């Protein structure tokens with residue numbers, strides 16, 4: 001009898017907590033923009049120093065998308081100047097570096113963010129390798145470019161991602177010099193914010 005009273009008491013005591021949890025779930029639902037509710041989002045990014053990665057992770061947090069890091073089989077030098085030299089040689093010679101991995105079940109995604117740092121006024125050649133890969137068919141998909149940079153060539157880099165995906169639809173891209181930048185208004189503007197933050 002004592003046990004039954006104890007169980008009843010615990011049920012009554014925890015009910016408000018359970019009810020509250022359900023209320024929070026439904027408030028997320030209400031803030032979801034209907035147009036994007038069923039989108040399958042991939043965020044593919046290349047990052048050498050971590051800035052673009054941070055932005056990609058924030059996009060994933062806001063959009064509920066899946067992250068994919070574009071990595072080369074031969075890693076770039078960890079020191080800045082040697083890295084710029086390798087990057088320049090790749091660009092000048094049009095080298096497409098081999099990539100480490102491919103996206104699993106690529107076909108399931110209909111919206112793909114593609115992000116990278118600006119390298120020598122454009123996207124790093126690893127991003128060219130990714131976008132030109134035979135493993136993927138970008139036609140009909142929505143591609144959204146983003147980049148991080150120090151000072152210059154933001155627009156040219158976003159345009160390169162668009163140019164490398166000629167059969168895709170494109171939404172307005174985004175470029176930032178700050179990894180902690182606020183993505184809110186951009187994601188809202190393009191209708192890809194599914195979780196209210």
Ligand SMILES: Cc1cc2nc3c(=O)[nH]c(=O)nc-3n(C[C@H](O)[C@H](O)[C@H](O)COP(=O)(O)O)c2cc1C
Pocket residue numbers: 046047048049050051052053080083084085087088116117118119120121122148149150151152153177
């Ligand atoms: C090889 C190389 C080339 C770069 N070229 C440019 C450039 O042309 N314009 C620019 O504004 N920043 C340039 N940067 C700076 C990076 O774009 C910037 O620091 C970026 O945010 C780094 O992103 P990450 O930390 O994800 O690698 C270059 C950096 C490197 C390593």
